[in-house]
Amino acid sequence: xxxxxxxxxxxxxxxxxxxxxxxxxxxxxxxxxxxxxxxxxxxxxxxxxxxxxxxxxxxxxxxxxxxxxxxxxxxxxxxxxxxxxxxxxxxxxxxxxxxxxxxxxxxxxxxxxxxxxxxxxxxxxxxxxxxxxxxxxxxxxxxxxxxxxxxxxxxxxxxxxxxxxxxxxxxxxxxxxxxxxxxxxxxxxxxxxxxxxxxxxxxxxxxxxxxxxxxxxxxxxxxxxxxxxxxxxxxxxxxxxxxxxxxxxxxxxxxxxxxxxxxxxxxxxxxxxxxxxxxxxxxxxxxxxxxxxxxxxxxxxxxxxxxxxxxxxxxxxxxxxxxxxxxxxxxxxxxxxxxxxxxxxxxxxxxxxxxxxxxxxxxxxxxxxxxxxxxxxx
Numbered sequence: 050x051x052x053x054x055x056x057x058x059x060x061x062x063x064x065x066x067x068x069x070x071x072x073x074x075x076x077x078x079x080x081x082x083x084x085x086x087x088x089x090x091x092x093x094x095x096x097x098x099x100x101x102x103x104x105x106x107x108x109x110x111x112x113x114x115x116x117x118x119x120x121x122x123x124x125x126x127x128x129x130x131x132x133x134x135x136x137x138x139x140x141x142x143x144x145x146x147x148x149x150x151x152x153x154x155x156x157x158x159x160x161x162x163x164x165x166x167x168x169x170x171x172x173x174x175x176x177x178x179x180x181x182x183x184x185x186x187x188x189x190x191x192x193x194x195x196x197x198x199x200x201x202x203x204x205x206x207x208x209x210x211x212x213x214x215x216x217x218x219x220x221x222x223x224x225x226x227x228x229x230x231x232x233x234x235x236x237x238x239x240x241x242x243x244x245x246x247x248x249x250x251x252x253x254x255x256x257x258x259x260x261x262x263x264x265x266x267x268x269x270x271x272x273x274x275x276x277x278x279x280x281x282x283x284x285x286x287x288x289x290x291x292x293x294x295x296x297x298x299x300x301x302x303x304x305x306x307x308x309x310x311x312x313x314x315x316x317x318x319x320x321x322x323x324x325x326x327x328x329x330x331x332x333x334x335x336x337x338x339x340x341x342x343x344x345x346x347x348x349x350x351x352x353x354x355x356x357x358x359x360x361x362x363x364x365x366x367x368x369x370x371x372x373x374x375x376x377x378x379x380x381x382x383x384x385x386x387x388x389x390x391x392x393x394x395x396x397x398x399x400x401x402x403x404x405x406x407x408x409x410x411x412x413x414x415x416x417x418x419x420x421x422x423x424x425x426x427x
Contacts (some may be wrong), residue, residue, distance in 0.1 A: 062189060065103045065290040068114035068251030069268035070096055071153065071196065073127040075119075076272075077341075077371040081200065086128075087370065092119075093130055095270040095302040098135050099285055102298055104141035106287055109189055111144060111288050115151025115198060115220025115253025123164050125333060127166075132167065139173045145186060146171075150178045150197040151220040151251055177218075183209065195372050198252070208244045214290055215244070220251040224261065238275075246290055256282040256297055264295060268342055270303045275342055276379050277308040299369075307333055308340045312320065316347035319356040326357075326374070330365050337369045345375045354378065 071092055079087040103111060119130065139146055150165055157180070164180040175184045177195035184193045194210040197222040200219060208215040221235040235250070237259070242248060248263040256267035266286045271279060283303040287296045312325050330337055331346055366372040 060190075060213075061106045061292075062110070062191060062246075063106070063107060064216070064286075065108040065111040065286060066114065066247075066248065066249045066264065066266045066286040066292070067099060067103075067111070067269065068249075068266040069116045069151070069254055069272065070099075071116055071119040071270070071272040072096060073119040074270075074272045075121045079371055089127075091302070091304055091370075092270050092272065095283065095300055096134055098302045099269050099299050100138045100141070102300070103138060103285070105300075106289070107144075108142055109144050110186070110191065110193070111138060111142060111146045112193070112216070112218050112249045113146065113148040113278055114204050114218055114249050115149050116153045116251060117148060117151070118154040118164055119272070121154060121156045121161065121164070122362065128164060128167065130169070130372070135168050135174060135306075136171045137399055139171050145173045145175060145184075146174045147193050147218060148177070149195040149218050149220055149251075150176075155179075155198060181206065185209070185212070189339045190214055196220075197215040208241055214246045217245045217248045218250070222252055223250070233318055247293075248359070249286075249341070255279055256284070256286070258295070261293060269300055271306050271341065276306055276341065279306070300316075305335075305340045308338050309333070309342065309344045311420065312344070312346045314346050314353070314376075317349075317353065319358075320354045322346070322353060323358045323361065327361060330372075337365055339370045341371045342369050343373045343375060345377070347377045348379045349376050350379050 066393070073091050074087045074089060074175075075086040077086075081087045081090050086398075098269065113166040118127070121148060123131070124274060135164065148168065149167060150163060154163065154165060157162065163176075164206070165176045165178055168174045174180075177197050179197055181194060181196045183194065185191075186193070190213040192212040193213070194208075195218040196206060201411045206217065215335060217240070219380075223235045223237055237248075240248075242263055244262065245262060249257075250263065250265045254268035254273045255265070257265040259265070264286060267281060269283050271283065273279060282299045284297055284299040285294050287298060288294070309329050312329060314322055314325075317325070326344065328344065330342070333342065341389065362372070362374055369412075
């Protein structure tokens with residue numbers, strides 16, 4: 050009796066490596082027309098693009114190296130969006146998806162549970178939240194060891210000799226990389242990195258090659274506490290084994306981040322400083338519209354600050370995705386620059402300007418409240 054034909058085992062392996070999605074991330078006070086935080090919607094847009102690009106690549110497996118969510122308790126809208134996108138990715142690629150937990154989505158209490166567990170209801174999705182897990186895919190001749198950031202247990206991190214390919218999926222900080230606050234530190238010297246075919250890392254928000262088989266994919270959008278330090282493009286990695294060919298896919302959706310040159314305000318009048326600020330903002334290539342912009346102005350005399358054209362700055366702020374004008378006053382309290390003939394701001398105008406400079410989540414509501422108090426006091 051003839052033997053039944055066996056399913057052919059793949060000899061090559063194509064991987065999509067994503068990390069640090071940060072769904073639910075909110076920052077700055079810009080709201081979309083429907084009232085939701087604009088940056089939260091920006092992250093959704095970037096993830097949608099990444100999913101579409103991954104489906105076009107048709108990987109054999111997709112790896113997400115932590116911080117899929119920005120918080121332990123994502124909102125209902127974030128959970129719904131994520132569930133639909135992961136389901137779309139699983140169906141569109143017809144390939145498994147392995148996710149490990151990062152520091153942002155890992156609760157401190159065991160009884161809190163993890164929002165990532167919901168995604169295991171989607172066929173083909175595998176998740177490690179608190180303990181390392183090994184997922185075996187015989188048809189791919191592959192074993193994936195997923196290590197959540199909460200439990201970097203080096204003694205259990207070993208390759209599986211029964212499989213041609215062994216991949217390690219981790220979230221954490223490694224020695225020598227740009228420091229991002231939060232997770233456990235990964236000591237690569239304890240892992241025997243040469244034994245792994247590929248090590249997919251998450252947490253560092255810029256794509257970085259640590260050695261020939263160890264990579265941070267970087268974030269898909271600007272979501273760190275200090276986006277101004279990130280100069281790299283945002284995207285994800287496509288990896289081909291056994292060739293160890295790695296390709297970075299740049300996403301087009303992330304907003305452009307502009308960190309303008311510092312303006313030294315010492316000895317400048319309000320008129321001179323207004324001109325410098327206006328020239329800096331007008332000089333942004335392609336205009337300020339929709340971009341995330343920071344302008345630092347140092348050593349400004351307090352009497353000059355009071356008569357700056359804050360109305361002009363507010364108009365630029367409306368046009369930008371976010372505009373932060375970071376003004377540092379001159380250190381000496383006696384330092385005074387001869388003011389020009391500009392009209393001094395009222396106390397209410399000064400307070401409103403301060404609220405805007407602090408970039409509060411709901412600055413308009415705060416300014417309206419201040420205005421009501423001033424009217425009541427008159």
